[in-house]
Amino acid sequence: MESVATWLATNGDLFWTWVVLPIVVLLGLYLTIRSGVVQFRLFPEMFRTLGDRTPRDANGEPQSVSAFQAFTISAASRVGTGNIAGVATAIAVGGPGAVFWMWLMAFIGAASAFAESTLAQLFKVRDRDGFRGGPAYYMQRGLNARWLGVIFAVILIVCFPIAFSSLQANTIAAALDGAVASATGGSAPAWLPWVAGVVVALLTALVVFGGVRRIAHVTQAVVPLMALAYLLIGLAVVAVSWERIPQAVGTIFSDAFGYNEVVGAAFGYIVLTGIKRGMFSNEAGLGSAPNAGASAAVTHPVKQGLVQSLGVYFDTFLICSITAFIILTAVPDLAGAPVGLELTQIALVGALGDWSLLALAVIIFLLAFSSIIGNYYYGEASIEFISTRRSVLMGYRAFVVIAVLVGSVLSADVVWSFADAAMGFMALTNLVALALLSGIVFALLKDYQRQRRAGRDPVFTRDLLPGVSGIECWQDELSVTGPLEVPHRR
Template identity: 75%
Template sequence: MVASARGDRHTERVDAVNEWMVAWGDNLWNWIVLPVVVLLGLYFTVRSGVVQFRMIPEMFRTLTDKTPRGEGGRTQSVSAFQAFTISAASRVGVGNIAGVGTAIALGGPGAVFWMWVMAFIGGASSFIESTLAQLFKVRDRNGFRGGPAYYMQRGLGRRWMGILFAVILIVCFPYAFSALQANTITATLSATVGPQAPPWLPWAVGFVLAVLTALVVFGGVRRIASVTQAVVPAMALAYLLLGLAVVATNVDYIPTAFAEIFTQAWGYNEVVGATFGYIVLQGVRRGMFSNEAGLGSAPNAGATAAVTHPVKQGLVQTLGVYFDTFLVCSITAFIILVSEPDLANASRGISLTQNALVSALGDWSSVALTVIIFLLGFSSILANYYYGESNIEFITERGGVLAGYRILVVLAVLAGAVVSADFVWSFADGVMGFMALTNLIAIALLSGIAFRLLNDYTQQRRSGRDPLFTRDLMPDVKGIAVWEDARSVRGPADPVAEDRQAAKHRDHLHTDKGGRKTT
């Protein structure tokens, strides 16, 4: 009797804490973060000439650029594609599958429309932040590192702001978001096993994830890059194939699903009771959680790439936003909506997506989703870890601190597998809001530099050159640590390639607008 009363009081306290966290998180997003995200995204879109749309072909071209090599033929750092997969590993995971289900459960189908809108607007923010991260990156023993903390210190001259951002990111990604990934993996596996799942299952899953995480994170960024490069494309493709199978078997419902997404984006949703403002809020919040545009996380991966011009990685990371939202998130939305779910009683998290898959394809699809979630979630944990490591090294390079950080990451993964899902979601939402706000203020102040870089890149492409940036092109910008000269950026010279490039540039200079040769 006494034990029962104590249990009830404990449950009440947990519920009260969770309600408080939800309330302050909603207020933060409603009154501060949401207006800043939208207004700055629109400003970046206009000032850049809608870079996120007009340069889509260039995004695909730069994704496959050869990695510049240093002395001895060794690559300077990870490739543009590997940096893309590290950031995609963080993006493609819980946000795409559980996050979209949560957005639809709370905001109805109309939330998907606002996820699409914010992905397009956020593409400009993503371009700005990743371009700046490339410009202000620094060298380390593995190649390069950088991110918002680095451009806050080196670009704005505000180390205190960089440290503040670094601390928020460390709490948000390697701890809160990694715990959320572990929680979702556990929930998916428990649902697959069914009611007969033993009570120790979450602890077993957490232990396995913690051990696997420890084995990889103590190997450095190159090991993380090699794992994510292999896992992310394969699992994303597997999930897309599952989704296409659901859509193909329910093709008659596609027009209805589209109609619900567009018609329910503008007003009261009678099923879930969501008003216009709440629908927009869920779309924006879950969209940012999924694609991370403007959040300040992807630049940590973008800065690791060895490229010949900062704009190249800005374009690659913008493509990552589109891949995440317009492809993977949209597949999740249609998986759910074509199954005609009971949104009035839907729960947050992975269950809505998982139930929709089972109803469309059968029980085997639940097992397939479990494997996909496990591998995508694990790769996200690794990417989240790297984001934190880069920012730990910004604060201090003492080896003991980094070792302690790695141990805490492993423990956070273990804890995430066993704690309440609602608590983890609420905590992650609130921290994400502070992180986004800090980063958006910084990139707004530095955006003029990014626009200058975009103009330089565009002019070089128009002259038929493969764009190359060196810091003497912007002598007035302080704090640029690399980009010393053409040799350090591009690597040892290739005489044949350089002669060909010079000839092409000369032909351009001696050709008038009508295409006629001039003297």
């Protein structure tokens, strides 16, 4: 098993270095320049659209989930073990400089996130819960390439609801194991991961069998709570070690452009580690968040593109940075530092004491469980793209629950390496489609800005893009905005 993990890690790094990385960077820069740096220029708009009124149907019911609920579904998947164990791994193997490249790629990647979620909104379709869509849908409807959409959907199902959710469950079990071992002064019982796995699997089943609206309600409650809790923990650590903050910031920038003697990481590996771990965490350009973005009921596709760009910033500049400063202020000497979750645990214990392990275990549970729910939803959108048979969907739900249980007790090494490879293929497929459809994104952005300059709350209808086929929704302004008044009910 160890040799398999080594083979996957080695070849995965080569694939990312020579294939995925250049495309991620070049396309992100292209979208940034052609859009006029939309991710910076329209930053205030991101917050305005986040609180938009949800259009309603003829019965006065929301057409689908709100812009904020779609944001929390995507944030639920983004904000997970990648923000704690993933950032710790990046720092341990790539040095503090990896954090700089995570930041830089989050900014560039926000343009890719904008483009993919804008396209997902444009080519979304109606279903029993509201709307669904994502890269598979804009590959079929925008590129007339259903075969490519099916390939992407299969890769996403393998990557997110199976591999990544298994990792989230594994991290929950590991955090609980560490907390129990610290509390008892010995090793945790061997059956503990199984108990953790059963509990998480049951909770997952309760949510995923309830449909997208239950997912939206759960994530709307959990995501702000977990972000606030982790923010408070991070601020407590930084307050204890406040005098080390200038040194930590200086190390992040100085190590970003050179060789790190402590961890033995060369410049290229520092860059690769930062970008790969950053992409795992914020998912910009990966093609996962658009599945949540497409589910929102908004009046213009660009609105959800802006909201999902904000999601990248929320994940990387807030949550990931908290982990980075927890580690770099509490553990300034990284020589011989452990990789992954254990490094974050050591930093917390050193700064706040043993009680922080239990607090971290609770936070990780919230982070990881919400990621499992978000990952599940991405897979559901892909399953329904491949087949609309109810039996297929129910079988998928059962399989996800089993994957969560099994992931709690497996070694994470092979799964991490396999997930990295799947993530690379998934990003590559999505980015090719983004490049081919980018002209539509710029046309939508131009229309949005034209309406804003005219003092309007932008509303899109498909007649505004007469040369684009495959658009199912956006028939007319009334169907997009919904009735102005809720009809009287007898």
